[in-house]
Amino acid sequence: MSRPISITIDLDAIRQNFDYAHAIGNKSAGNNSQTMAVIKADAYGHGAVATARALANKTTLLAVSSIEEAVLLRQNHIRSPILLLEGCFCKSELSVVDDLGLQIVIHNQEQINDLLAAELSKPISVWLKLDSGMHRLGVPLIDSLNIYQRLSNSQNVSSIVLMTHFATSDIPDHPLVSQQLDSFKTAANAISQSNAPIPNSLANSAALMAIPESHGTWNRPGIMLYGISPFDQQNTLALPLIPAMQFCSKVIAIRKVNTGDPVGYGASWIAKKTSIIATVAAGYGDGYPRTAKSGTPVLINGRIAPLAGRVSMDMLCVDVTHLGDVNVGAEVELWGKQLLVNEVAQWSDTLGYELVTRMPTRAKRIFINQ
Ligand SMILES: Cc1ncc(COP(=O)(O)O)c(C=O)c1O
Structure with a gap:
């Protein structure tokens, strides 16, 4: 694979x-x-x-x-x-x-x-x-x-x-x-x-x-x-728009961390309690913004979970403690129809415009509904 x-x-x-x-x-x-x-x-x-x-x-x-x-x-x-x-x-x-x-x-x-x-x-x-x-x-x-x-x-x-x-x-x-x-x-x-x-x-x-x-x-x-949507705030005029880009990956590792354990580069995220961390194969080398803060929503098996710690070149970590049943291979949507790119952009101090436009060619593009 x-x-x-x-x-x-x-x-x-x-x-x-x-x-x-x-x-x-x-x-x-x-x-x-x-x-x-x-x-x-x-x-x-x-x-x-x-x-x-x-x-x-x-x-x-x-x-x-x-x-x-x-x-x-x-x-x-x-x-x-x-x-x-x-x-x-x-x-x-x-x-x-x-x-x-x-x-x-x-x-x-x-x-x-x-x-x-x-x-x-x-x-x-x-x-x-x-x-x-x-x-x-x-x-x-x-x-x-x-x-x-x-x-x-x-x-x-x-x-x-x-x-x-x-x-x-x-x-x-x-x-x-x-x-x-x-x-x-x-x-x-x-x-x-x-x-x-x-x-x-x-x-x-x-x-x-x-x-x-x-x-x-x-x-x-x-x-x-x-x-x-080109608008900062929610605007009903933009509601009929259908997101065309879906940026997806999978969970490639799961671990339990104890209270006080750090996650990721710089040890910027510290577990406040015993937590389950899912590592996802997506990083800034794939177009996911390095500026995304801890807490940025990530969809895992269709459910929201917060980014935990700094985004690396090829990976990012997500706190899936509250989801319970996440395994290696779980489906991840970084943005798309269910999680708007503008929401990720807001957590990253940028715009949806920038995130989609600067996507590198590294990840394969699949065109559907031609
Ligand atoms: C001259 C001009 N017209 C139209 C557009 C499209 O703008 P938007 O993507 O905000 O619809 C642009 C984009 O920057 C532009 O430079």
């Missing part, structure tokens, strides 16, 4: 989450909005190629972060249109964009200059990103009309979508949300006055679920496709 750790990806859960995301945006836009699937960072650790295949009949646009991610999809015969969310990192990438028929975000002056000067075989679909207040990417609002006109007059540009990104959409009543909405709308209106109505794109998962005013021509959900 090989090391009993596995990451199972339920592709039908991703399809159902996509349907949920699409239904929200489409309803508020009178059946007129489109939904791309954000599958950057290997589909947030879920497998970009498998996710793209699973969504092939549902979405007409896939969003990634780099040429390399787009090339991988094309090499695996994914024919859907692909958007580079950060655009090109240097002008030589424009010829790959041209060859592969990619769409690009334009967010800075260097990218504008490179695109306007490029010799391309055909014009490109451009997504002009405006900095409406997050101050991470995007052209300044004050320049947006001028830039829009220069791009739309270029023979290298076939169409333009105006886009922006929220800094605080996971806190929908944060004042920055309405400030960004207002700023974006003011800039978009100024551009539309001298042009036909312009398609737009604002909403990520949190905005799609909680900020209806942000719904646009194109919505851009990422994390919700994988069944993970």
Whole structure:
């Protein structure tokens, strides 16, 4: 038997989450909005190629972060249109964009200059990103009309979508949300006055679920496709999401420890009474966070038990005293449908986003419900 750790990806859960995301945006836009699937960072650790295949009949646009991610999809015969969310990192990438028929975000002056000067075989679909207040990417609002006109007059540009990104959409009543909405709308209106109505794109998962005013021509959900809530607190809007990743292993040792006995590196956990400790074949080398504190819930045979002591590279220990009947070989869910990754993330001072995205390739991935 090989090391009993596995990451199972339920592709039908991703399809159902996509349907949920699409239904929200489409309803508020009178059946007129489109939904791309954000599958950057290997589909947030879920497998970009498998996710793209699973969504092939549902979405007409896939969003990634780099040429390399787009090339991988094309090499695996994914024919859907692909958007580079950060655009090109240097002008030589424009010829790959041209060859592969990619769409690009334009967010800075260097990218504008490179695109306007490029010799391309055909014009490109451009997504002009405006900095409406997050101050991470995007052209300044004050320049947006001028830039829009220069791009739309270029023979290298076939169409333009105006886009922006929220800094605080996971806190929908944060004042920055309405400030960004207002700023974006003011800039978009100024551009539309001298042009036909312009398609737009604002909403990520949190905005799609909680900020209806942000719904646009194109919505851009990422994390919700994988069944993970973008919100810190429980939010009823996230209840229909189905977790797509199940991270499992097995108990590989059981021991009794006496009052005062330490468990694990650093002897940070000390038995307060005679206890039963189960050792599980999963550690930070498999993607389980080393920062998880003692007490982090672990599911053993479907029942919750607390992590005991520090997580090692290949193993972690769980206090199963109250479960009674745990043996070597017992099934362990580290996160999945029954134990949400966000709960483990909270105990580890991070987000579900980080935990799933940084999963190493060490544990085998099993794709189900293809
Ligand atoms: C520009 C852009 N749009 C959409 C998304 C998807 O965001 P989320 O995963 O929060 O839905 C991201 C992800 O970071 C992004 O950078």
